[in-house]
Amino acid sequence: MTKVAVVTGASQGIGAATVSAYRKLGYHVVANSRGITPSGDPGVLAVPGDIADPAVGARVVEAGLAEFGRIDTLVNNAGIFIAKPFADYTAEDFDQVTGINLRGFVAVTQAAVAAMLDQGGGHVVTVTTSLTDHANSSLPAALASLTKGGLNSATKALAIEYATRGIRFNAVSPGVIATPMHPAETHEFLAGLHPVGRLGAISDVTDAIVFLENAPFVTGEILHVDGGQSAGH
Structure with a gap:
């Protein structure tokens, strides 16, 4: 029996690396993002669509069940980060951030949980942010804290x-990771936000996800991968 993982936000950065990590574990993978293209790997099913549309989450899970027959893990990696002063957020910003970070999470997770209940268990990992524990005056991002903090709480709930029904829920709470989201000229400033003095690597996050995958007694955990940010500065 080959296990199956669903990864959202899978076309680049942490998401693309997570697809590779689960393939190395021997999983089939259902990979979703807005612009994802078919993979040459028969073990990867690409399902394009905007996760903010609640119909997309259900479609991604249904496609995985149709292709591979089961869903063992969901990695909620899709997310959007808009940093600006609180009073400058627009209604469009709010809709965009809550649509992807919250509505997308709910729709795809509901569909995945239904599949996991049918087969007797599974695992959901959600990527959040250490800003929920460690607000920073030089990086105002209240909508990130509002939505990702909610995801941390929902993970525990x-x-x-x-x-008692065999489904584990965990989160990985990163600091700033060197991904295509962050232009090279910002790296020095962003590195200084971490007590260890460097940006995180994508592999730091994927290693944490794989750890949680292989830790059957761990559930309700918010695993900080943030160079010490959540501990202090």
Whole structure:
């Protein structure tokens, strides 16, 4: 029996690396993002679509079930980060951030949980942000804290709700990771936000996701991968 992982936001950065990490674990992978293109790997099913559309989450899971027959893990990696002073956020910003970070999470996770209940268990990992624990005056991003903080709380709530039914819920809470989202000229400033004095690597996050995958007694955990940010500065 080959296990199956669903990865959202899978076309670049942490998401693309997570697809590769699960393939190395021997999983089939259902990869979703707005512009994702078909893979030459028969073990990867690309399902394009904007996760902010609630119909897309259900479609991604249905496509995975149709192609591979089961869903064992969901990695909620899709997210959007808009940093600006709180009073400058627009209604469009709010809709965009909540659409992807919250509505997208709910729709795809509901569909995945239904599949996991049918087969007797599974695992959901959500990528959040250490800004929820460590606000920074030089990087105002209240909508990130509002949405990703909610996901951390929901992770704990869902871990307890499904604890006796074989579904684990965990989160990885990164600091600033060197991904295409961050232009090279910002790296020096961003590195200084971490007590260890460097940006995180994509592999730091994927290693944490794989750790949680292989830790059957761990559920409800918010695993900080943030160079010490959440501990202090």
